[in-house]
Amino acid sequence: MKKMYLIITSMILMFSIKSNAQIVKAEIRATxxxxxxxxxxxxxxxxxxxEVVAVETDLNTNTFTVTLKEGNDLSPKVFKEKVEKAGFFIGSLLLTAKPETITKSSYILVNDKKSNALEIQFQVVDKGYVTEKEFKKLSKSYKNVETYASNNEEDFHIKMIN
Structure with a gap:
């Protein structure tokens, strides 16, 4: 009986965490x-x-602000794929998300900034999510982060903004 209770409790926790882990907004600067x-x-x-509710475009800065539906389980990779499918590249990707989102193993924090806010903002700093020039500069800054240079498509190195 205790085992069954533990299994049910674990499943409830897993699903409740997944439903809270989400990206709320994406700000994509395209090149x-x-x-x-x-x-x-x-x-x-x-x-x-x-999952998209609205897309606002700023033609002066080539920035697309994407508002997402609550409860989505998107990753930064989806935005990169969509921009590249249109024939362009991401110069910067800033995400606003619930804090639980970055507790997933695929997110690797490269700075020590912490936040207790209900929503956090962070930048994905991997190759393909910043300009080539910026990536070279960041590679020097994050040379002590073992996974940064590996360019694993499933890992997302993030820098907290707030």
């Missing part, structure tokens, strides 16, 4: 855009995701 048709291609790709 390579030359006209409004370029931004339309990215806009269309982002809006094709069922």
């Amino acid at each position: 390579g855009l030359t006209c409004s048709m370029c931004s339309n291609a990215i806009n269309k790709q982002l809006k094709s995701m069922e």
Whole structure:
């Protein structure tokens, strides 16, 4: 009976953590855009995701602010794939998420900044999520983080913003 109780309790905890672990908003600065048709291609790709509530575009900075549905389980990789499918690249990816999101093993914190806020903001600093120039600079800064240089597509190195 105790084993059954432990199993049920564990399952409830796992599902409750998963439902709380989520990205709330993504701010994507794209590179390579030359006209409004370029931004339309990215806009269309982002809006094709069922988890997306709204996409706001700033043509002056080539930034796309994506608001997501509550309870999603997206990873940064999805945003990279969508922008690249439109024919462009990510120059910067800032995510706003619930703190539980970064407790997943796929997120590796590269700075010591901590936050007790209800929502946290962090930048993905891996190759493909920052410009090539920025990545070279960051590689020197994070040379002590063993996993940073490996470029594992399933690991996301993040820098806390707030």
